[in-house]
Amino acid sequence: MKQPKAQRKTKTSPPRIVGLIGCGAIGTVLAEAIARKLIVCDELTVYDVDTAKAQQLKKSLRFPVTIAASFDELLERKPTVIIEAASQQAAKDYAPRIVAEDIALIVLSTGALLGLNVDLSKVYVPSGAIGGLDAIASAALAGIDEAVLTSRKNPRAFGLDNQEVKLVYEGSAEEAVQRFPREMNVAATLALAVKPAKVKVQVLSDPAVQRNTHEIKVKWRFGEMLLRFANDPHPENPHTSALAAWSAIKLLKTLLET
Ligand SMILES: NC(=O)c1ccc[n+]([C@@H]2O[C@H](COP(=O)([O-])OP(=O)(O)OC[C@H]3O[C@@H](n4cnc5c(N)ncnc54)[C@H](O)[C@@H]3O)[C@@H](O)[C@H]2O)c1
Structure with missing residues (x-):
């Protein structure tokens, strides 16, 4: 990059x-x-x-x-x-x-x-749609032990109508961007920052959220990071923040x- x-x-x-x-x-x-x-x-x-x-x-x-x-x-x-x-x-x-x-x-x-x-x-x-990549990329140079991305969106974003929180995907960033090409570019952006570590991705359809929410947890050689972004969907295109x-x-x- x-x-x-x-x-x-x-x-x-x-x-x-x-x-x-x-x-x-x-x-x-x-x-x-x-x-x-x-x-x-x-x-x-x-x-x-x-x-x-x-x-x-x-x-x-x-x-x-x-x-x-x-x-x-x-x-x-x-x-x-x-x-x-x-x-x-x-x-x-x-x-x-x-x-x-x-x-x-x-x-x-x-x-x-x-x-x-x-x-x-x-x-x-x-x-x-996320941030803090300067810190994460810095930590990657020293060594990242674990990087987890949890993304929550309203069921509407997935064409669902679940009333309880539903796990719609769990796996790698590489697969997440293929399964959700419009929704999960954040997983790819994070994957590029944490290299050579891998990102574990969780995607949740959550009726309690109106905003597109991305939570990033990183455990690295000299500490931990927790970042959270709650983005209003773009009015013209709800896939985009x-x-x-x-x-x-x-x-x-x-x-x-x-
Ligand atoms: N990096 C991120 O965090 C992030 C966040 C949101 C969206 N995105 C991505 O950014 C891209 C644009 O998002 P958007 O919300 O503006 O999408 P959009 O659907 O509103 O607009 C995309 C436009 O690109 C045009 N287009 C599609 N394929 C094309 C091609 N091959 N050549 C020329 N034009 C083409 C379409 O006709 C459309 O007008 C999407 O791929 C989206 O997934 C990335």
Whole structure:
């Protein structure tokens, strides 16, 4: 996983072009942050397989947006950074080509990275719907004995209507992201941070929670950690937490402005 590198713009610097793959819930929050100048960039180019989504996003923004008709067209714009906010399949399909072009890549669909043969040193992973990964990755260098992720969501998120807490999955992060490709990117993000240790994942359908709740317990060589995140689901897309979009905004800001 790559750490952000300072990139200050000078008078002679090339334009800072942001490429966005996926104009859904996360892509929209991110593009709005650019339009509101929370992130300083010169141009936004977007690509979505669903052209209507790209057009809708462009129409909603008071900021110049170029719509790429294809992934190849997006690459031809030579963006400074590309953000994948589409799907695990999109990350698998596009990441190798983006990395080969030496373009900085931010991946939201982190589940795709677990089984992908790509140079991860060129890929930036935002903390997504969780956090504290700096501490966890530090502990991983000394040695992690146990890492457990317990995720609770309202039964609606799983299309269930259980009245009591129900265990819907228990196992590895690798399997969790395959079983719940839209829900369990957090397991992949954590798995990348704790390497070479493995994450034990529990997914619970819990009628008592309205927020997407992720609890992380880590036992490591010199102590223990307990982190808990309770995220409001995104109003447009209940699979997604707003924190995931804001973590990508923060990372993009660091890459472009620091
Ligand atoms: N890292 C995290 O913690 C975290 C948290 C939430 C969501 N996510 C992931 O981020 C991704 C985006 O989430 P979202 O809520 O914005 O999803 P969304 O469904 O609201 O939007 C995804 C958009 O991407 C487009 N798309 C899908 N496949 C594409 C492809 N191959 N090429 C181009 N466009 C494509 C879709 O048409 C859609 O407009 C998802 O994979 C989601 O699982 C990660």
